[in-house]
Amino acid sequence: MRRxxxxxxxxxxxxxxxxxxxxxxxxxxTLDAFRDExxxxxxxxxxxxxxxxxxxxxxxxxxxxxxxNTIATFLTRRCFEQVAMDLCLHNLPVRLIxxxxxxxxxxxxxxxxxxxxxxxxxxxxxxxxxxxxxxxEMARFIPLTLDLPGPVYIRLGKGGDPIxxxxxxxxxVGKAILMREPGRVLLVSTGVMTNRALTAAELLNESGLxxxxxxxxxxxxxxxxxxxxxxxxxxxxxxxxxxxxxGGLGSAVRDLLCDRLVTAAPPVLRLGIPDTFPDKYGTQDDxxxxxxxxxxALAHSIREFAAKVG
Amino acid sequence: MPLEARQAHGxxxxxxxxxxxxRSLALRxxxxxxxxxxxxxxxxxxxxxxxxxxxxxxxxxxxDSARPDWPERDRFILSKGxxxxxxxxxxxxxxxxxxxxxxxxxxxxxxxxxxxxxGKVPGVEASTGALGHGLPIGLGLALAARLQKRDSRVxxxxxxxxxxxxxxxxAAMCAGKHNLSNLTAIVDYNKLQSYGRTAExxxxxxxxxxxxxxxxxxxxxxxxxxxxxxxxxxxxPRDPNRPSAVICHTVKGKGISYxxxxxxxxxKSKISDEEVVALYKELEA
Numbered sequence: 001m002r003r004x005x006x007x008x009x010x011x012x013x014x015x016x017x018x019x020x021x022x023x024x025x026x027x028x029x030t031l032d033a034f035r036d037e038x039x040x041x042x043x044x045x046x047x048x049x050x051x052x053x054x055x056x057x058x059x060x061x062x063x064x065x066x067x068x069n070t071i072a073t074f075l076t077r078r079c080f081e082q083v084a085m086d087l088c089l090h091n092l093p094v095r096l097i098x099x100x101x102x103x104x105x106x107x108x109x110x111x112x113x114x115x116x117x118x119x120x121x122x123x124x125x126x127x128x129x130x131x132x133x134x135x136x137e138m139a140r141f142i143p144l145t146l147d148l149p150g151p152v153y154i155r156l157g158k159g160g161d162p163i164x165x166x167x168x169x170x171x172x173v174g175k176a177i178l179m180r181e182p183g184r185v186l187l188v189s190t191g192v193m194t195n196r197a198l199t200a201a202e203l204l205n206e207s208g209l210x211x212x213x214x215x216x217x218x219x220x221x222x223x224x225x226x227x228x229x230x231x232x233x234x235x236x237x238x239x240x241x242x243x244x245x246x247g248g249l250g251s252a253v254r255d256l257l258c259d260r261l262v263t264a265a266p267p268v269l270r271l272g273i274p275d276t277f278p279d280k281y282g283t284q285d286d287x288x289x290x291x292x293x294x295x296x297a298l299a300h301s302i303r304e305f306a307a308k309v310g
Numbered sequence: 311m312p313l314e315a316r317q318a319h320g321x322x323x324x325x326x327x328x329x330x331x332x333r334s335l336a337l338r339x340x341x342x343x344x345x346x347x348x349x350x351x352x353x354x355x356x357x358x359x360x361x362x363x364x365x366x367x368x369x370x371x372x373x374d375s376a377r378p379d380w381p382e383r384d385r386f387i388l389s390k391g392x393x394x395x396x397x398x399x400x401x402x403x404x405x406x407x408x409x410x411x412x413x414x415x416x417x418x419x420x421x422x423x424x425x426x427x428x429g430k431v432p433g434v435e436a437s438t439g440a441l442g443h444g445l446p447i448g449l450g451l452a453l454a455a456r457l458q459k460r461d462s463r464v465x466x467x468x469x470x471x472x473x474x475x476x477x478x479x480x481a482a483m484c485a486g487k488h489n490l491s492n493l494t495a496i497v498d499y500n501k502l503q504s505y506g507r508t509a510e511x512x513x514x515x516x517x518x519x520x521x522x523x524x525x526x527x528x529x530x531x532x533x534x535x536x537x538x539x540x541x542x543x544x545x546x547p548r549d550p551n552r553p554s555a556v557i558c559h560t561v562k563g564k565g566i567s568y569x570x571x572x573x574x575x576x577x578k579s580k581i582s583d584e585e586v587v588a589l590y591k592e593l594e595a
């Protein structure tokens with residue numbers, strides 16, 4: 001997914017002179033072709049995220065569209081004030097490409113786990129937050145970023161994630177994609193959790209519990225219309241995210257239902273990471289299993305919840 | 311260097327400052343006008359800046375107040391946003407917005423807040439107030455000018471307390487690397503931050519050497535001496551291949567005898583009518 005996003009930035013830069021790339025201290029060889037062919041618009045500025053965001057703001061103020069890339073934790077926690085003030089307050093078209101959203105960097109521990117990044121970014125006015133499901137969806141999304149107003153936070157998965165997105169369903173920022181028609185239950189997921197939600201839905205369907213899957217690739221702005229429409233058709237909603245339960249997709253969904261549904265909202269179960277710093281290493285899959293976020297465990301939690309509801 | 315020697319180093323250049331002339335006094339009266347309107351403000355922080363801004367806007371910057379977004383303009387960022395009373399005074403003086411706005415400083419429906427907002431105030435390039443943001447943004451503006459082959463220059467004024475922030479030095483390192491001769495970092499070195507003397511809170515010395523070591527061509531001036539300032543700004547860039555740094559030795563609260571060098575005047579709220587009268591009296595021609 002990361003490779004696809006950076007390749008797309010390179011392609012955009014070839015077509016549009018407004019595109020510049022800014023990295024911190026990325027892996028050797030990152031976007032060599034970009035650097036070789038368009039050296040004036042390729043910046044690798046060292047481990048200095050606060051400066052990089054301000055610099056991107058300055059470039060954007062005079063008409064450039066900077067794509068900034070580094071590890072998600074350092075784009076969110078490290079330079080939060082710069083993102084809030086330099087980018088959001090000025091409403092500038094800077095794109096933050098965040099490596100390793102969620103638990104991708106499991107072996108590296110809590111310093112590198114971006115499990116509150118969506119909450120942090122969602123809290124900022126004018127910020128758009130997008131977490132594509134796979135590299136094909138990423139490829140459909142990145143070209144759209146050229147013309148989006150304001151700053152955009154792009155959450156990347158590990159790479160090699162199963163392809164579950166469907167070109168025929170298209171991609172519009174802020175418009176959720178219904179991947180599977182709902183039965184009694186609607187699962188709402190984002191990022192790479194959508195592939196796990198689909199598998200869980202399959203398992204549940206086989207055991208007689210009809211589950212739909214709404215892929216909320218854009219966590220901000222939330223697709224209110226799709227969610228409210230579907231909420232009125234189901235008995236229960238389950239949100240699934242690779243993120244803490246504080247302020248992420250589940251919070252956004254529940255806020256919307258509480259604020260906007262005139263009739264009683266269906267019960268909501270939020271599945272995600274508890275309010276903690278993960279205390280294990282291993283792999284992303286290991287940690288997802290640890291927190292009950294792999295398909296079998298998801299199916300189990302959803303089945304129990306549906307039984308209580310129904 | 312012993313503390314007393316450092317303080318002396320900071321003050322010796324301002325001891326020979328000529329008396330403030332009528333234009334400097336008039337700009338200060340505009341500052342008081344806004345302060346009076348808002349009933350509050352960072353007075354000391356604004357008064358150390360007046361001559362720096364005067365030299366920039368009267369004789370250095372290329373701008374058109376009727377077209378604040380003219381692409382060919384020079385960019386100016388007041389990174390120490392809390393010094394905005396001085397910026398508002400000079401922008402009003404130059405016609406960026408009506409003088410009548412000054413008395414609405416910090417009013418609910420005014421455009422002039424306690425920190426400058428680029429979305430509201432014509433002539434303000436960047437919203438500042440959170441410290442340490444101006445130089446990174448200025449660096450981006452300077453790079454943009456170079457990429458677009460514009461000869462616009464970028465000037466960023468920072469406070470001495472402000473440059474405690476690490477982001478300033480990240481940007482300084484980066485500007486040095488890119489040899490940005492169209493970027494000038496200006497430090498309003500009034501030797502006082504909010505709590506007290508910079509030498510005691512977070513000593514900056516040797517300050518010129520710091521900027522030099524980050525790749526800047528450095529010059530130190532008396533920040534209240536118009537001739538000295540104009541000579542310095544007209545000689546920019548000091549090196550055709552390096553960014554410039556101008557360290558302006560100033561006096562916090564300059565022009566108000568009892569506010570000069572007093573941390574109590576860094577920020578004042580609930581200014582009384584009597585205090586306002588006294589301030590104007592200090593600034594009579």
